[in-house]
Amino acid sequence: MDKVRLIDIKKTILSDNYDLAAEIRQELRQNGVFMLNIMASPGAGKTSLIIETLRRMKEKYHFAVIEGDIESQVDAEKVAKEGVSAVQLRTGGSCHLDAPMIKEALKKIDLSATDVILIENIGNLVCPADFDLGQTRKAMVLSVPEGDDKALKYPLMFSVSDLLVVSKTDYLEYSDFNYEALKERSEKLNPQLKIIKTSAKTGEGLEDFCLWLQEEIEAARN
Amino acid sequence: MEVSHIHELAITESLLKIVLKHAEDNNAEKVVSVQLQVGEMRDITEEWMQRYFDYLSKGTMAEGAKIMIRTIPVTFRCEGCAHIFSADIRKGDPVCPLCSGRRGQVTGGNEFLIVSIGVI
Numbered sequence: 001m002d003k004v005r006l007i008d009i010k011k012t013i014l015s016d017n018y019d020l021a022a023e024i025r026q027e028l029r030q031n032g033v034f035m036l037n038i039m040a041s042p043g044a045g046k047t048s049l050i051i052e053t054l055r056r057m058k059e060k061y062h063f064a065v066i067e068g069d070i071e072s073q074v075d076a077e078k079v080a081k082e083g084v085s086a087v088q089l090r091t092g093g094s095c096h097l098d099a100p101m102i103k104e105a106l107k108k109i110d111l112s113a114t115d116v117i118l119i120e121n122i123g124n125l126v127c128p129a130d131f132d133l134g135q136t137r138k139a140m141v142l143s144v145p146e147g148d149d150k151a152l153k154y155p156l157m158f159s160v161s162d163l164l165v166v167s168k169t170d171y172l173e174y175s176d177f178n179y180e181a182l183k184e185r186s187e188k189l190n191p192q193l194k195i196i197k198t199s200a201k202t203g204e205g206l207e208d209f210c211l212w213l214q215e216e217i218e219a220a221r222n
Numbered sequence: 223m224e225v226s227h228i229h230e231l232a233i234t235e236s237l238l239k240i241v242l243k244h245a246e247d248n249n250a251e252k253v254v255s256v257q258l259q260v261g262e263m264r265d266i267t268e269e270w271m272q273r274y275f276d277y278l279s280k281g282t283m284a285e286g287a288k289i290m291i292r293t294i295p296v297t298f299r300c301e302g303c304a305h306i307f308s309a310d311i312r313k314g315d316p317v318c319p320l321c322s323g324r325r326g327q328v329t330g331g332n333e334f335l336i337v338s339i340g341v342i
Contacts, residue, residue, distance in 0.1 A: 002342040004255075007248050009336045013237050013258070095228045126265050127229045130334070152311050155296065156263040156332055185315065188298065189328050 017131055020099035024106065024134025031111040034220035035119065036213070037097075037135035039157065042123030044143040045167040047075045048200040049209070050118050054082040056210050061115040061217055066105045068097045068122045075120060085109070096127035099134055116217050125154040136220055139163040144171040148178045151185035158189040163196065165209060170199040227270040234274040241284050241339055250341035253284040257340070261294045261333040263311075287339075296331030 012018060028035050040046045054063055065086040067076040079086040087105045091097065097119065109117065119135065121128045140161040142150055145168060151158045158164070164186055166179070179197070186193050196212060198205035237256070245253050256275075260266045268291045279285045295308035298316050302323035309316035317324055 002251075004340045004342055005248075005250070006338050006340055007244055007250075008338050009240065009244055010338075011240060011336050013233055013240070013260075013334050013336055016236055016239060093228065094232070096232070098232065127232075130229075130233070130264065152314065155311050155328070156265070159263065159328060159332060181315075184325070188316070188326055191327055 014130060014132075017099045020103060021132035021134040024099060024102060025136070027106070027111070028117075028134065028136065029220075031114070032221045033111050033114050033117060034137075034213075034217045035117040035133075035135045036216075037119045037121060037128075037133050037138045038141065039121045039125070039128045039138065039161070040123060040141035041125050041143075041146060044123070044141045044146065045198075045200060046120050046123070046141055047078060049141060049165060049167065049198065050120060051078055051082060052200050052206050053118070053210060053213065054079065054084050056206065057213065058082060058084055060214075062113055064109045064114050064117045066102065066109075066117060066119045068101070068120055091122060095122060095124050096131050097121050097133055098131045102133045115221070116213070125150070125157045129154070129157040129160050137162040137216060139165060141165045141167050142182075143168040144175055144177045148182040148185075151182060151189060155189050158186050158193065161190065161193060163194050163212065165205075166195060166197045168199060168201070169197045169204055170201045227267065230266060230270040231274050233266070234271055234278060237271075237336065238275060238278050238282070238284060240336055241287070242282060244339060245283055245341050248341060251283065252342045253287040253339055254342060255288045255290055255340035256284075257337040258289065258291045259294055259333050259335040259337050260291050261331040262296045263331045264334055266291065292337075294330055294333045297329045298326040299329045301325040301327070 038046050063084045065079045067086050067088045069075045076086040076088040087108045089101055138161045196205050196208045272289045275289055296311050297308045299306050300318035300323045303321040305320045
């Protein structure tokens with residue numbers, strides 16, 4: 001019997017995706033474009049956040065949206081209604097977006113005429129956390145009806161995000177959602193995580209989100 | 223907890239590519255094992271990874287290789303006493319076993335590494 005040799009690799013499992021993501025990040029930096037990867041469960045309010053943001057900021061900056069929602073044109077249509085160009089990815093049964101998909105989508109976006117790209121990732125709190133898309137920042141949206149225990153159930157997502165948007169805060173008064181508990185859990189997983197509370201219904205926090213975005217866009221430009 | 227194993231499929235595709243590349247670069251005839259280090263936060267099921275690996279590696283030199291995952295627990299450093307402890311975060315808020323402190327920071331559990339491969 002032949003002798004088994006052990007070959008050292010010590011490489012991250014998703015190194016191919018990571019290398020391509022690094023390439024994308026470099027391309028965005030050269031063009032001064034800010035790209036936000038928005039991740040959440042289905043129905044948490046990713047599309048609403050995007051639409052409300054476009055309404056408030058599209059006069060000031062050139063936006064593009066990459067829509068990753070599975071087999072659906074609905075979200076891209078909503079974005080197009082705001083007069084912003086949307087690239088709809090057809091992802092089949094995939095549970096996440098990856099860097100090759102974003103690379104393809106970017107071919108349809110004129111980076112030299114774009115300030116900011118919003119990516120609506122596939123609704124899922126598990127898989128998208130693993131895949132670097134070359135984004136400048138990662139944001140996750142957690143809606144109040146989903147509960148304050150989600151940081152315990154999906155810790156990776158909380159630990160990789162730069163921003164946590166707590167959406168549907170208009171539901172707070174009807175639920176036992178404990179915001180302080182969520183905040184404490186999130187900080188344990190990720191002390192740098194910034195948290196913004198929003199409601200697309202009452203408008204709460206949307207200005208805060210836009211301000212955060214504006215600062216990031218400006219920082220990417222310089 | 224949502225149970226979807228498509229997750230492991232995409233990851234296994236990437237894994238197999240790296241495994242085959244390193245096996246070829248080292249003039250191996252056959253890959254017999256793949257050693258991984260995966261943090262608990264990654265939600266990887268060994269059984270499904272093996273199943274996808276068996277399927278994807280058919281006809282390659284990695285066919286029949288055994289996936290061996292060393293799971294790295296989620297660990298925290300207590301803010302009060304600096305003790306590092308592991309905790310099953312899915313069962314509830316981690317509490318320091320030494321000082322009962324509830325504040326702290328994650329120090330491990332999101333590893334995602336191919337450590338080595340065993341080849342002939």
